[in-house]
Amino acid sequence: MFSISDYRRQWFGNIRGDVLAGIVVALALIPEAIAFSIIAGVDPKVGLYASFSIAVLIAFTGGRPGMISAATAATAVLMVTLVREHGLEYLLAATVLAGLLQICAGLLKLGRFMRYVSKSVMTGFVNALAILIFLAQLPELNLANDGVTWLTYALVAAGLAIIYLLPRLTRTVPSPLVAIVVLTALVVVMGWDVRTVGDMGALPDTLPVFLIPDIPLTLETLIIILPYSIAVAVVGLLESLMTQNIVDELTDTRSDRDLECIGQGLANTATGFIGGMAGCAMIGQSIINVKSGGRGRLSAFTAGVVLLVLVVGLGDLVARIPMPALVSIMLMVSIGTFSWSSLGALRVHPLSSSIVMITTVGVVVWTHNLAIGVLTGVLLSGIFFAAKIAQLFQISSSLSEGGHARTYMIEGQLFYGSAEDFAGAFDFVEVPECVIIDVSRAHIWDISSVQALDTVILKFRRLGAHVEVIGMNRASESLVDMLAIHDKPGAMERLMGH
Known part of the structure; x- marks a missing residue:
């Protein structure tokens, strides 16, 4: 049951820890928001505005304090075809509709169905997401593309070295941010000709403003965006609810799944009206937030506000970030997201569990649709369960x-x-x-x-x-x-x- 005193405590019960954790998350969000925008095929400002908007709004409306939501790869990969065939305005409309569908899911209390998603399906979901993130980086590593040279590979390797080796010396500053600063400085000082963020599109230099997607309000338009909106809504809620479970375990607390569904929907609906893409909870950033001391709603709010201040105030500098730096970060995200222990577990887990996990991964990678893969995994889990009970x-x-x-x-x-x-x-x-x-x-x-x-x-x-x-x-x-x-x-x- 909602309590004003509990809600106030979620905002002001851990001010110092939430503010410091939010600043760390904001620094780490910048490169990821840009990279996710590029995955979706839109200007970096679309992902940056989305990360700001979703993080701030979810701080007020979400059901899981301390969890970070923003633009994500899980939703970005679903929008690639829509953007390529119809453009940005249709993406914004699909984002609004996805948010409305998520609100409906929360009002109908569909969050409880999360209990029917088995651990094998969750593992397959995470592994498939990691593979899709990796595959999305391949165009930036293809020597046949303009601006991609052997220097690109050297810079990516240097970025990965900084990301993985720096934490052994210090964790004061996020290593991905250090990788961006170092590689950007090298490229600028040496005058190397490599692809930069500025080549991908214009960065925002003003605060976001309210706008209505410029699309015809017809049944044909609805038929175009509805499949994408359903996929984004389902995938966004799946990843958000799974992340919610992880944060619940890390903090030894319990949160409201249905309220989280509504909060995600409100955040996405509003984000579509300020020029942002759809998003959801972020497993990696949420863990960073919790381990940095973030526990309340103030941490997500701080992350969103600081992110916008940095981008709008330092937009010219962000535009000079080399693409190899972002590729190295996304490879790190891919490597860190993949459940490597699940490979060794294939030898000891029941055959049915392994089949469910592998099938979920295969269907997601084949269709590039996380929702279809998860649905397949859930149905297969149900079949195996029925077979066991029948025995x-x-x-x-x-x-x-x-x-x-x-x-x-x-x-x-x-x-x-x-x-x-x-x-x-x-x-x-x-x-x-x-x-x-x-x-x-x-x-x-x-x-x-x-x-x-x-x-x-x-x-x-x-x-x-x-x-x-x-x-x-x-x-x-x-x-x-x-x-x-x-x-x-x-x-x-x-x-x-x-």
Whole structure:
């Protein structure tokens, strides 16, 4: 339940830690926001405005204090085709619509369905995201492209060396930021001819302003943007809710999933109206924030405000950042995002779990759509789970001393996956006077299992046996009373229609 005192404490309960952590996050957000803009095929200002807007708004509306949301690779890769075929204005419209869909998801309390996403699917999601980020860097490493030379590779290697080696000496300043400063200084001083951020498009030199996407308000437009908006909304919520779980574990606290869905939707909707692209929670930046001491809403707010001040005030300098510096950062993000331990775990995890993880990765990489991959993984997890539960189902029988009654003991879960085994376990050749079906150790779940029970009862009755069903629990009894036909007029004729 919402509490004013709790909300106030989330803002001002850790002022020093939140402000310092927010500044660190802002510095690290600049190169990533620019890089994600380039992935999507838009000007860097689109990602920078988005990161500012989403970070600030989510500070007020989100359900997970201390979590950082901004423009992300997960949403950027989904917009590439839309931007290429229809332009920036359609991206902005798709962002607004994605936000509205996320608000609806929160109001409908769909966040609870996150519990049905298995660990294998989550691992596949993260690994696929890492691969997509890596693949997005390949054009900047292709020697056939203008401005890409062997010097590019040398600068990327130098950037990676700084990123990974500097933390062994000091963690006072984020190593990605140091890599940008050092490589930019080298390129400027030496006069090397390499691609820069300025070559990708204009950086913002003013504060963002409210605007309405310049698109025709027609059904055709809706048909164009709706698939992208749905994908962005689903992927954004998936990554946000997974990041929310991680931050919950790191801080040993619990947060509101449905409120987070609404907060993400409000942030994206507003961002589309100021010229920003869609975003969501960032796993890497959220961990940086928490480990830097950020715990409250003030950390995300500080990160967004400081980011905008740096970009607007230092735009000319940011435009001179060499692309190899950003490529090295994105390679670092890709390497850090990939769950390398999952490769070794393939040898010890159950085969079904490994198949789910690998399939999720394969579908995402093949379709470049994280939502389709996650949906495939969830469905596959459900199939494997049903198969495992069906294997736990068994039936035994015993004949009474006089031979006039046979009791069938049902144990386990009776549902569509075990209904066939249930129906095939009864002996219709030897038909005693009385057949007792004991379901005291079983549970009846669905219409398939009810129909299987109907079939067995009616077959025995047709052969002249008296049938009793005993031990049924209340939930099973309610379902059977509602769906079963074996005690209704014309049941034998209806059986023939099954």
